[in-house]
Amino acid sequence: MSRPLILVTNDDGVNSKGILALIEIAQTFGDVFVVAPDGPQSGKSHAITLEKPFGKNFLLKTDSLTKYSCTGTPVDCVKMGLNMLMDKKPDIILSGINHGSNSSINVIYSGTMAAAIEGYMHGIPSIGFSLLDHSEDADFSACKQLLAKIVAMVLQKKETLCLNVNIPKLPASQIKGYKFCRQSNSNWQEKFVPADDNSDYYWMKGSFVNHDNSPDTDEWALDNGYVSIVPVQFDFTSYKTLETLKNIEL
Numbered sequence: 001m002s003r004p005l006i007l008v009t010n011d012d013g014v015n016s017k018g019i020l021a022l023i024e025i026a027q028t029f030g031d032v033f034v035v036a037p038d039g040p041q042s043g044k045s046h047a048i049t050l051e052k053p054f055g056k057n058f059l060l061k062t063d064s065l066t067k068y069s070c071t072g073t074p075v076d077c078v079k080m081g082l083n084m085l086m087d088k089k090p091d092i093i094l095s096g097i098n099h100g101s102n103s104s105i106n107v108i109y110s111g112t113m114a115a116a117i118e119g120y121m122h123g124i125p126s127i128g129f130s131l132l133d134h135s136e137d138a139d140f141s142a143c144k145q146l147l148a149k150i151v152a153m154v155l156q157k158k159e160t161l162c163l164n165v166n167i168p169k170l171p172a173s174q175i176k177g178y179k180f181c182r183q184s185n186s187n188w189q190e191k192f193v194p195a196d197d198n199s200d201y202y203w204m205k206g207s208f209v210n211h212d213n214s215p216d217t218d219e220w221a222l223d224n225g226y227v228s229i230v231p232v233q234f235d236f237t238s239y240k241t242l243e244t245l246k247n248i249e250l
Contacts, residue, residue: 003064004030004091004155007119009077011041011098011111014059014069018097021140022129023065025148026094029155031064033090035081038069042100044111046118047073056080074115082122092155093119096129097147099138103130103166103218103228104186104210113164117234120162125154127162132169132222142172146227150178164230168222179226184217186210 006026010019014036026032038057054072061067068085070077078093098112107113112128119126129147131138150165164183168175189209192202210219218228 005086005088006030006032007078007081007086007090007093007124008032008034009036009074009081009093009095009115011037011044011074011095011115013037013039013041014067016040016099017136017138017140018099018129018131021143022094022097022147025144025151027064028148029151030091032066033081033086034059034065034067035070035077035085036068037074037077038071041073041111042098043109044073044075044114045109046075046114047111048079049073049076056085074111075118078115078118082119089122090119090124092151093124093126094129094151095119095126097140097143097167098128098130099136100134101130101132101166101222102128102164103132103222103230104184104208105188107164107183107230107232113232116162116164117232120160120232121234123160125157125159125161127151127154127165129165129167131167138169142170142175143167145172146175146178150227150229162232162234164218164228164232166218166222166228168225168227170225174225175227176225177227178229179218179221180229180231181216181218181221183230183232184210184214184219185212186219 059067116126116128195201221228
């Protein structure tokens with residue numbers, strides 16, 4: 001049997017430690033095709049580039065690894081990979097490993113998760129991985145031990161799904177296991193800080209507020225030493241509200 005074909009991308013850039021760790025994991029399962037931004041693209045969510053051209057740059061080709069950088073967004077990278085650069089549809093898409101959390105409401109803003117969701121929209125099993133450490137020099141050694149089990153499970157399951165996986169900033173020996181859970185109810189409270197004393201330009205700062213301490217949420221899992229795994233979807237329909245609206249005559 002042929003080895004699985006795995007598309008790898010991220011939002012921190014093609015040379016980040018996180019994607020290098022993810023490529024190493026992916027190569028244990030199959031042939032890897034990387035299309036990732038040429039620099040940081042954090043917080044881009046599902047943005048695509050329309051008002052200017054974006055390009056690609058060939059970086060590497062071996063028997064089991066092909067590598068491109070792209071001047072566009074994470075979603076641009078997936079679109080370019082699927083529709084232009086790859087000869088066939090990948091068996092799975094892996095995005096990350098992000099430097100920093102994408103749990104809870106952060107999934108809305110995340111370029112890492114948008115890339116995974118884009119793959120899912122094309123009918124491809126996709127996983128976004130994030131480590132709760134924003135440092136450029138974050139330690140991904142625990143991820144290499146933990147994430148392989150999730151990739152193996154999705155490949156074996158052969159079901160079109162999208163998972164948002166977050167890993168606590170802990171040594172592997174201190175991580176208690178995995179929790180399949182739901183996204184917690186949370187939000188960011190923004191604060192705008194002037195760029196300088198005489199400026200009308202501002203830095204957007206903020207604090208994360210979790211309103212949901214239930215033990216079935218991703219935030220609880222992470223706070224208690226578990227890897228959180230949340231299945232996500234791109235259908236934004238509020239079905240509960242839809243049922244109530246059906247009874248209204250306009």
